[in-house]
Amino acid sequence: MGMVICFVLGSFLSVPLILHCRGQLTIQGIRDNMQWTVVGSALVYVLGLTPAVTAQTGLAPKKFLNLPLGQVKPSGWLHDQLIVQTNGLAGHEHEFYDYVSETDWTGGPSYYSNLEEAGSYWFNAMVANGVLVDDATIQSQVQYFLDYVLDHQDTDGWLGPEVGTTKPRFLWGRYPFFFGAIQMVEYNSSLAERVVPALHKFVSLANTMIHNGEGLEDWTNTRWEDFVMTLQWLYDFYPEGNEDLLIDTMKMLKLTGDPWEDVFKPEYFPQTAVEDLTNPFPELTWHGVNMAEGLKALPSTYRFTHNQSDLDAASTGWDLLFQYHGRPSGIYAADEYLAGLEAVRGTELCLVVETMFSGSYLYQVIGDPKFADRVERITYNALPATLTGNMWSRQYLQQQNQIAARNMSPNPFPLDGPYSNVFGLEPNYPCCTVNHPQGWPKFISNAFVKTPDDSSLVHVYLGPFSTQTTLANANKVTVNVDTLYPFSDTLNTTITAAKAFTYQVRIPSWVTGGTISVNGAKAKPVAPVNGLHSVKVGAGTTRLVLNLPADITIESRPHNSVAVHRGPLHYAFDISRGQKVLAQNAQQPMAVDLEFDATETWQYAIDPSSLQFHNEPPSSGTLPSPVFDSGLPPMSITATACEIDWAIAGTTFASAPPSSPACTGPATTITLRPFGSTKLRIGEFPQLKITA
Ligand SMILES: *[C@@H]1O[C@H](CO)[C@@H](O)[C@H](O)[C@H]1NC(C)=O
Ligand SMILES: *[C@@H]1O[C@H](CO)[C@@H](O)[C@H](O)[C@H]1NC(C)=O
Ligand SMILES: *[C@@H]1O[C@H](CO)[C@@H](O)[C@H](O)[C@H]1NC(C)=O
8 A cells, every 4th residue: 555645734723733644544533623534545643733624525415495585475364464563563663763763874873883783683684574575665774774784894894883993893793684685685686796795805804803813702602603604605605716714714603602512412401490500611602592593503513514413412402402491382481591491481582583593494404393393383372472462562571371561579580670571662671672573584484495406395384375486497386375374274285386396395293184185186194204295296286285183282391280282382371461551662652561460360270181172263264463462363272170279479470380289169161372362371280180
C-alpha cells in the first residue's frame, strides 16, 4: 500500500492548525460540531488543539419540503378564522400599537428599534397573513418594512437600527425579519434580486463578527438555529457560490450557541417546574420561548452534520418536554421558565406559536408523524383558547384549569406578574402582541408539503385548504379540501392533476376505523405507513372522501385527575363568565383588557365511564364566525358529574384537583366543550365513580 503523507497548515478560530497524515485511513470527529472528511488512506494526527473544518458534503436533505408561501391557502372556516385575525388585533396593531405603529415609521430612531424584536416579529407574521387573505393593505405595509430595512443596510452589511450609532450590534433581532423576507421571496421570486444580495452581505459580516466573538449575547446564543435556517434557505435556493461561508457560519453559530443537544438529554432534562433547580447550561435554555424555538436547533444541525444522532436527540427532547411539562391542550407549560404539570401554571402565547412552527419544521426534517399530530392539537386547542373569540385580546399566560382571568392575588406564577392571564393588549409583556399573529398563517402554509423529488404532494394538517402547486414533469396540481374538520370527521378532497402522481394524506394517530373512498367507490379502511395514506391519483379529477372517526380517550393527569379528548380536540368544562373592562386603548377602542370571572359552580368531579360524544352539524353547513368562543363549536361531550369540595387557592385560581373527591350533591350531567372555545375552564377533573 502506498503511503499518503500530508501536511496541512492553516488557521481556524485564529488558532494555528497543523495536520499531519500518513498511512491507513482513519476518520475522526475531533469535536462534536466539527467533522473530518479524509479522502484516501491516511492516518490523521492533530498537532495543536484545534478543530478542523474540511470539505463538507453539503446539506442533508429534509424529508419533506414546504411549499412556497401562497401555494397553500385556507378555505372554509379556516379562511374565516384568518379573517377574524385580520380584523382583530393582528391586522390592526400596525395602525395604533406603539411597537409597530406606522406613526413611528418615519425613519427615526423609534422606527429602527423595530428590528430589535417587535418589528421583526410583526413582519414575520404579517407577511404570511397578508398573502393568505389577499389583503393589499397588509401586503403594502410589509413591503414598506422590507424596503425600508434593505434601503438602510449599512455599507458593511449590517441590517437594523445600529447603523451610524454606537449601539451594540447583536444578531438575534434580525432573525424573525429574515423569516419574513424569505416568505416574501417565496411568494414573489422577483424580490430575490434585492433580498438575496442583502442577506449574503449580512452573512459575510456576521461570519466575521462571530469569528471575532462579536454580535453574541444570551438571547442570540439560545436562538442561533433561526439564523442557521436562514443560511440553509440561502444554501438550498440562492447559494451564489458562498456555500463554504454559509456552512462555516452555521457551524460557528452552533459552536458559539447554547448546547441544545445537551439541554435535551434525558440526564439533564428537568422533570419538574424549574424554579428550584439549577440549570447546568445557560439559564435561558429553560426559558419557555427559547425552548420552543430551540426545538429547531437539532434538526437544523443535522442538515450540516448529517448525524442521525442529532435527529434522535431532537425526537427525544420533544418527548421529554411534553412528558414533564405537557398539557392536554397539546402545548407545554412555561410561565417564563419550564413549569411542570400543575394545572394552574402558565403557558406563554409566544411559545404556543413558536412550538407550532418548530413542530412543522421537525416534521419536515424528520418525517415522524408525532410532530404533525401535536402541532394540529396545539393549533386547534391551545392557540384559540388563549385569545378572545374575536382575536382582539390575548393572554400572556393560559392555564389548563383557569377559573378566572384577572389580576391575581396571590400570583400563581413565580416569575411572571399577577396580570399575566388577563385577556388584553399587552398583559405582562408586549412580545406576544406582535408574535402571536404567526400562529394561524404558518400552520396554514405548512399544511401541505412535497417530497424532495417533487413526485408526491402530502396533506399534513387536516382542515379546509386549497392548494396549487407544480410537481415533477410540469405536473400542475390543485387540491381543494372541503371540510369542517376538526369540527367534523369527514374531509372531501378534490384533486385535479395534469399527470398521474402519488397523493398522500396524514392519518392522525387518534383515528380509529378511518376509511377512504376514491371517486365514489366503496369506502376502504385507511392504511397509513408512517402516518401517511397514499393514493395513486390519475390525470384529471379525483375525489376522495375521508372519514376519520376517533374514540373518546382519557388522559391521566396529576393528582389522579383526568383530561378528555376525542380526535384532535381536547374537551373542557366551559365555565360561564362575567366580564369587566380593565383598560381600553386610547386610539383603538377595540383593544381592551378584559377580566373574566366565573358566574357558575365549576367544582365538579366526573365519572370517566359516562362520557358521551355529541355532534350537531350546523344545518347551514357553515360554522359560526368566530367559532372559538363559548358554545359555538358543534361538538361536545357530556359527563355524569357531581359537585365536590374543591378549594380556591388564594382568591383566584383553583387548587390542585382533589385526588379522592366525594360528591357533595346529586349526580348531574355537565357538558364539556372544545378547549379552544373556552376562556374559563376546567380541563383536568377529579374523577370518581358515580352511581345515579
Ligand atoms: C455525531 O453525534 C455523536 C453523538 O452526539 C457525536 O459523538 C459525534 O461527534 C457526532 N459527529 C459529528 C460528525 O458531528
Ligand atoms: C413582485 O415584486 C415585484 C418587484 O418588487 C413587483 O414589481 C411585483 O408587482 C410583485 N408582484 C406581486 C404579485 O406582488
Ligand atoms: C362530502 O362528500 C359526500 C359524498 O359525496 C357528501 O355526502 C357530503 O355532503 C360531502 N360533504 C361536504 C362537506 O362537502
